[in-house]
Amino acid sequence: QNPAGATCSGAKRRQIVDLANRHGFLLVEDAPYRLLRYRGSEEPTLLELAPDRTVHMSSFTKLIAPGVRTGFMIGEKALIKALAKVAEETYISPGYVAQGITLEWCRRGFLLPQIERLKKLYAPRLEACLASLDAYMPDALPTRPEGGFFISLTLPNGVLTTVVRAQASSRHLNLADGLGFFPEGGGERFLRLPFCALSPTEIDDGVQRLAESVQSAR
Numbered sequence: 122q123n124p125a126g127a128t129c130s131g132a133k134r135r136q137i138v139d140l141a142n143r144h145g146f147l148l149v150e151d152a153p154y155r156l157l158r159y160r161g162s163e164e165p166t167l168l169e170l171a172p173d174r175t176v177h178m179s180s181f182t183k184l185i186a187p188g189v190r191t192g193f194m195i196g197e198k199a200l201i202k203a204l205a206k207v208a209e210e211t212y213i214s215p216g217y218v219a220q221g222i223t224l225e226w227c228r229r230g231f232l233l234p235q236i237e238r239l240k241k242l243y244a245p246r247l248e249a250c251l252a253s254l255d256a257y258m259p260d261a262l263p264t265r266p267e268g269g270f271f272i273s274l275t276l277p278n279g280v281l282t283t284v285v286r287a288q289a290s291s292r293h294l295n296l297a298d299g300l301g302f303f304p305e306g307g308g309e310r311f312l313r314l315p316f317c318a319l320s321p322t323e324i325d326d327g328v329q330r331l332a333e334s335v336q337s338a339r
């Protein structure tokens with residue numbers, strides 16, 4: 122999940138499907154990180170558990186390159202057709218160049234090796250980030266993701282993200298504002314740490330700067 126970096130358990134997925142069956146609602150499954158799993162074992166998709174009531178969405182921007190800005194939906198034919206009509210009436214047409222690049226990429230068999238390559242690249246970055254957090258910030262609470270791009274971190278008691286962000290910026294560490302993930306309030310001690318774009322050495326340096334920023338924010 123984004124931003125939690127958590128994976129929904131199989132039991133919870135089945136409960137969601139039960140509720141949808143009982144109350145007759147549709148499920149929208151937004152799963153662009155699903156294929157980037159580095160450890161643990163795969164859970165079934167909601168689409169597999171409830172094919173008649175799920176629309177499953179994903180994105181090639183996480184698997185090929187951000188610039189392709191191409192995604193896809195899988196679901197019941199009539200519903201997808203209706204959604205395609207809304208899309209057409211909203212933005213006329215998708216970007217055909219990006220779609221063509223994506224199609225050709227898949228047709229030439231590049232996609233599966235690319236996913237394997239990304240998993241090999243990102244898995245040690247996740248491990249490095251967790252190891253540095255454990256070493257430099259033992260009283261903060263990170264999630265321990267099994268895949269995806271993000272770790273979410275709960276800062277120690279009494280330490281506010283807004284203050285840490287200001288401290289970090291003076292150490293040339295740019296932390297994103299995560300308050301937008303809490304539309305009903307909360308999140309005062311929340312930080313989302315993306316770990317994929319940096320090498321393990323850079324991550325270690327960044328987490329050291331983060332730990333110093335937290336120290337000064339206490």
Ligand SMILES: Cc1ncc(COP(=O)(O)O)c(C=O)c1O
Nearest residue numbers: 123151153180181182190191192
């Ligand atoms: C959960 C989730 N869904 C959808 C998207 C959007 O993907 P795209 O890059 O194709 O716009 C993101 C991107 O960050 C995401 O985290």
